Amino acid sequence: MSDVQVSLPQPSLVQRCLDRVEVVGNKLPDPAALFISLLFIVWLLSWALSGINFDAIDPRTGEALLINNQLTGDALAAFFSSMVTNFSHFHPVGVVLVAMLGIGVAEYSGFINAGLRAIMAKTATWLLTPMVILVGIVSHSAVDAGYVLVIPLGGVIFYAAGRHPLAGIAAAFAGVSGGFSANFVPSALDPMLQGISQAGAQLLDPNIVLNPLNNYYFTTASALVVTALGWFITDKIVEPKLAKNELDGDLSDLPTMEPLQDNERKALRWAMVSVVIGLAILFVTAYPASSSWRADDGTLTAFAAPLMKSIVPLIFLLFLIPGLVYGIIIGKINSSKTFIEGMSKAMSSMGYYLVIMFFIAQFIYAFGQSNLGILLAVEGAAALKAMALPAGITIxxxxxxxxxxxxxxxxxxxxxxxxxxxxxxxxxxLGISPDLAQAAYRIGDSSTNIITPLMPYFPLVVVFCQRYVTSAGIGTLTAMMLPFSISFLIIWTLFLMAYWALGLPLGLQASYEYMVN
Incomplete structure (x- = not known):
């Protein structure tokens, strides 16, 4: 037996940090279980703090702020009696499900798939990188379609163009996940975040109402920033370093980007015609001063305007109509049964989301009733005011x-x-609006999506890489995406600061400041 011991290479600092992140992250409970735990924590904290007099004033009433014990008989009875309505009236639930019904038909019929393939097929070689990133950004409208469609196609397209396929995967991943909150096409994410933001804001101001597209202008501009930045990083930083990663996968089994067939092209053309007709009808009916879409004062963008209240149903129709037209022409939807099947398939994928939303709704109810959120807000604001930090640093x-x-x-x-x-x-x-707070959250949430192995689709992207480079692993993908993540976090934040300084509108009926009463 040989006494020679083989010294294994030591993992890099980055790999050791990522390993630690994975270990710590794996110890966290499932998000649904996390909110169950938080609900019990709220109950216990409300009991423990209910007898303490805090030197704080409730901004809603102008009286001394008190913590309400949620473990009293009356509080528990109120909790259980309102449990159903807490969930059924929770704003994010209805808006997301309605939007997903239309998106489900568009995805089921093949309309979204065909549209993405058509865009990529007509792209010049030198524009491959920005187009892959941009299509990845737009794919958010189909929820998870970008992960399973655009990312592998990014590798295929780059390989077909004689470029390193892992660079194509990186560019697509940067658009789909790193640019998750940058989109010029309204998606289910907009009303989802707006609903949660509104619920949080109403803890302090019960009458405040936010528009589902309160970040629309900023996310539209952000799409351009993310695309340009991702283009530079892919071509100048990531792809040159990938030259050492030789392609040793089984390329014979490589998926191909099939061109649109004549029937698909015809169906896509008529589907887009239906979109144009629908938008034209909306414009014609909304333009007259006496339009039913307008508020009583004649404006279209007021909160009371039916048009503003119909944004989510309009998103539903924006995908439903072309999806239906495409499916009928292509033959995928040939009866009412197959039409409903598309919606049913979309709803079947929302089961886990509904479970999480149920417990989130109960947590937010208890959190609001306890006044713990208001206490944290008031004391936190007081601490921040004492620090006298500029609003930009706070954001x-x-x-x-x-x-x-x-x-x-x-x-x-x-x-x-x-x-x-x-x-x-x-x-x-502190006078900072919920619209601006939500925009800041979207930047932080998107920028680090692409470097955490705990993101559900991260292992899937590793598998896509291994089709070309068999030795690719979590470290390979993380090292490949780290330049994107760091750059997005820094540049996107600076972009928000500049956007704010110029006073450009964040979105519909959005503001930067909140007037404290």
Whole structure:
């Protein structure tokens, strides 16, 4: 027996840090279980703090702030009697499900798939990188379609163009996940985050109402920033370093980007015609001063305007109509049964989301009733005021903290449901609007998606890489995406600061400041 001992290479500092992140992250409970635990913590804290007199004033009433014990008989009876309505009336639930019904038909019929393939097929070689990133950003409208469609196609397209396929995967991953909150096409994410933000803001101001597209202008501009930045990083930093990664996978089994067939092209053309017709009808009916879409004062963008209240149903129709037209022409939807099947398939994928939302709704109810959120907001605002930090530094801190938490809690909705009841009322006390707080959250949430192995689709992207480089692993993908993550976090934050300084509108009926009463 040989006494020679083989010295294994020591893992790099980055790999050791990522291993530690994975160990710590794996110890966290499932998001649904996390909110169950938080609900019990709220109950216990409300009991422990209910007898303490705090030197704080409730901004809603102007009286001394008291913590309400949620473990009394009356409080528990009220909790259980309102449990159903807590869930059924929880704003994010209805808006997301309605939007997903239309998106489900568009995805089931093949309309979204065909549209992405058509865009990529007509792209010049030198524009491959920005187009892959941009298509990845737009794919958010189909929820998870980008992960299973755009990312592998990014590798295929780059390989077909004679470029390193892992660079294509990196560019697509940067768009789909790193640019998750940058999109010029409204998606289910907009009303989801808005609903949670509104619930958090109403802990302090019960009458406040936020528009589902309160970050739309900023996310539209952000799409351009993310695309340009991702383009530079892919071509100048990531791809040159990938030259050492030789392609040793089984390329014979490589998926191909099939061109659109004549029937698919025809169906896609008529589907887009239906979109144009629908938008034209909306414009014609909304333009007259007497339009039913307008508020009583004649404006279209007021909160009371039916058009503003119909944004989610309009998103539903924006995907439903072309998806239906495409499916009928292509033959995928040939009866009412197959039409409903598309919606049913979308709903079947929302089961886990509904479970999480149920417990989030109960947590937010108990958190609000206890006044713990208001106490944290008032005391936190007082501490921040005492520190006298500029508002820009405060917002930057929110972005960095969100990006760090994102390494452990991947769900955008679950994470914001945890942070919004604390951050938003606290920032409102400092005069910072919920719209700006939400925009800051979106930057932090997106930027670190692409470097955490705890993100559900991260292992899938590793598998895509291994089709070309068999030795690729978590470290390979993380090292490949780290330049994107760091750059997005820094440049996107600076972009928000500049956007804010110029006073450009964040979105519909959005503001930067909140007037504290």
């Amino acid at each position: 930057t801190g929110i972005i960095i903290l969100t990006g760090f938490i994102n390494l452990f809690v991947g769900s955008a909705s679950a994470k914001w449901a945890l942070l919004a009841p604390i951050f938003i009322p606290m920032l409102m006390q």
